[in-house]
Amino acid sequence: MLLAVLLATAAGCITADRAAPDADTITVAVTIPPQAEFAEAVGGDRVRVVVMVPPGASPHTYEPTPGQLAEVSRAALYAKVGSGIDFERAWMEEISGLNPGMQIVDCSEGVELIAGGEGEGADPHIWTSPRNAEVMVGNICAGLCSVDPEYCDYYRQNAAAYAENLNALDREIGAAVAGMQNRQILVYHPAWAYFARDYNLTQIAIEEEGKEPTPQGIQHLIQEAKEKKITVIFAEPEFSTRSAEAIADEVGGEVVLVSPLERDYIENMQRVAAAFARSGS
Structure with a gap:
């Protein structure tokens, strides 16, 4: 019942909840806040990022608000974590149904997953590795190229620049923990x-x-x-x-x-x- 109410409310809020983004801006939805930095680094001024699980909330228990569902209904691209995070397991089917034309990119594609605890499947926290983050950024770049091919070179350049930052971060962390x-x-x-x-x-x-x-x-x-x-x-x-x-x-x-x-x-x-x-x- 709650899901039906949320989806119905979201559908009615699409135009009233918030002003539509600029025509030249692509709305990209992501699940968790770290992905927002990834998407903004790749998309630059071409994207407007919507985060479904806000800061301070747990992706294991969070339920989206009607306003968030309204926003994701306008998104051209959804970059899901893809590794089995609870929010996505509970909500991705409904979110994709709300916006059938939205492209969904799996950020975990190409990541070597670690098994979770007994009966839990894969550990979903793939982004806590900067090396995995680089793979996620590449997947977001591919998704943006698919929905906005005219600016693909721009996205690839941005992704490469951010990947250099992630490589530097990887080296910095390795040095920081080397003496433990x-x-x-x-x-x-x-x-x-x-x-x-x-x-x-x-x-x-x-x-x-x-x-x-x-x-x-x-x-x-x-x-x-x-x-x-x-x-x-x-x-x-x-x-x-x-x-x-x-x-x-x-x-x-x-x-x-x-x-x-x-x-x-x-x-x-x-x-x-x-x-x-x-x-x-």
């Missing part, structure tokens, strides 16, 4: 597997299969943290920090907030790398 003595990171939400794979780290997650740990699970993590001399627990502002704080209290450590969902992708990944590096020094 303890290469294990204890995190609340298991969002950093691709980052860990690229930079030879081990991710230990508090949350399993989207569920809070049991009291026995917390005790096990406390013991593991003590044995491995882990004193920093990384949590995300999009999730509760209660379990992370409980473990930190027991091991005499601290909780540090890092988010994989910031819109300023390169700057955020630099901050994350610095936080991980400090925790393992």
